[in-house]
Amino acid sequence: MPERGAWPLHPPAHTGPPDGWRRLGPGLYSLVRYGSWSGHDATIGEAALSTPATARAYGTEPARPVAARARGLTKAYGSGETTVLALDSVDVDIMRGAFTAVMGPSGSGKSTLMHCLAGLDTVSAGQVWLGDTEITGLRDRELTRLRRDRIGFMFQSFNLLPTLTAAENITLPMDIAGRTPDGAWVDRVIDTLGLRDRLGHRPAQLSGGQQQRVACARALASRPELIFTDEPTGNLDSRAGAEVLAFLREAVDSLEQTVVMVTHDPGAAGHADLVLFLGDGRIVDRMERPTAEAVLERMRLFSGARPSPGGAPDDVLRKS
Numbered sequence: 001m002p003e004r005g006a007w008p009l010h011p012p013a014h015t016g017p018p019d020g021w022r023r024l025g026p027g028l029y030s031l032v033r034y035g036s037w038s039g040h041d042a043t044i045g046e047a048a049l050s051t052p053a054t055a056r057a058y059g060t061e062p063a064r065p066v067a068a069r070a071r072g073l074t075k076a077y078g079s080g081e082t083t084v085l086a087l088d089s090v091d092v093d094i095m096r097g098a099f100t101a102v103m104g105p106s107g108s109g110k111s112t113l114m115h116c117l118a119g120l121d122t123v124s125a126g127q128v129w130l131g132d133t134e135i136t137g138l139r140d141r142e143l144t145r146l147r148r149d150r151i152g153f154m155f156q157s158f159n160l161l162p163t164l165t166a167a168e169n170i171t172l173p174m175d176i177a178g179r180t181p182d183g184a185w186v187d188r189v190i191d192t193l194g195l196r197d198r199l200g201h202r203p204a205q206l207s208g209g210q211q212q213r214v215a216c217a218r219a220l221a222s223r224p225e226l227i228f229t230d231e232p233t234g235n236l237d238s239r240a241g242a243e244v245l246a247f248l249r250e251a252v253d254s255l256e257q258t259v260v261m262v263t264h265d266p267g268a269a270g271h272a273d274l275v276l277f278l279g280d281g282r283i284v285d286r287m288e289r290p291t292a293e294a295v296l297e298r299m300r301l302f303s304g305a306r307p308s309p310g311g312a313p314d315d316v317l318r319k320s
């Protein structure tokens with residue numbers, strides 16, 4: 001897994017674009033740079049921004065049912081000279097029934113985007129919807145209920161309670177909410193995740209991969225509209241990590257769930273249906289049907305390295 005922050009997406013802001021290139025904005029600079037590799041000028045980069053695929057990526061063309069949507073989502077931390085613009089007018093549609101990965105260098109705004117979409121953080125400007133419900137402007141109590149009833153979370157630290165069994169951990173959020181679990185659904189989740197023979201075990205009696213699968217089952221158990229996961233494989237060895245990614249994939253394919261995953265790992269992103277690339281608080285690119293190799297190649301393009309033979313920048317332009 002690459003080190004955090006190992007692939008700077010843009011040159012430092014003060015360097016600016018080279019002569020003859022137009023800086024479209026901090027997030028759009030890289031797209032302009034693709035043009036230079038293929039012998040085009042900056043207008044190619046601009047043209048790429050108006051393709052239908054890019055329009056979808058920027059959320060201007062709603063195509064399929066969306067699980068979550070943001071328009072003009074802006075998040076600033078601090079004030080005055082110390083203001084950090086973590087998200088800069090982001091438009092995005094999270095498609096229902098899809099596995100979306102969010103990538104970008106350290107500090108590019110991935111976690112902030114996830115937190116704002118999930119109603120865990122307030123926004124500075126813009127609007128966010130979960131399904132048809134606009135969550136920006138909801139009061140704390142309504143937000144808490146919405147998160148509890150409609151969103152599943154799965155974080156790097158599994159957050160399992162050590163004194164409870166796997167089965168009790170899986171249904172804990174619903175028990176706290178006073179909701180009766182849908183037994184058939186929970187059974188299906190448990191079987192899909194291969195946890196049937198581990199239900200009576202406490203977390204300390206489970207491997208890291210099994211603990212993460214319990215965390216995954218807990219996120220799925222209430223059949224949420226959307227599952228957010230931040231570096232789900234971060235604490236796992238590669239075999240356990242691959243297992244968890246396969247289960248997330250299974251959750252989408254067999255259980256028709258919607259998953260948004262923040263990751264630094266191209267291998268993890270390769271399990272998704274779509275990768276959104278963030279840079280400087282903006283969505284700067286997207287890739288459908290990613291492979292780990294293609295994601296790695298795209299990251300190299302962002303970091304300014306020349307593409308490898310066969311990895312044509314023109315291809316990037318078409319997809320963007």
Ligand SMILES: Nc1ncnc2c1ncn2[C@@H]1O[C@H](COP(=O)(O)OP(=O)(O)OP(=O)(O)O)[C@@H](O)[C@H]1O
Binds near residue numbers: 004105112
């Ligand atoms: N609570 C906060 N107060 C001030 N600045 C913050 C806060 N949270 C995030 N930031 C800043 O906002 C920007 C985006 O942070 P964010 O955590 O979303 O990035 P990230 O892409 O998830 O990074 P990483 O990959 O390192 O987790 C960064 O510059 C960060 O320092």
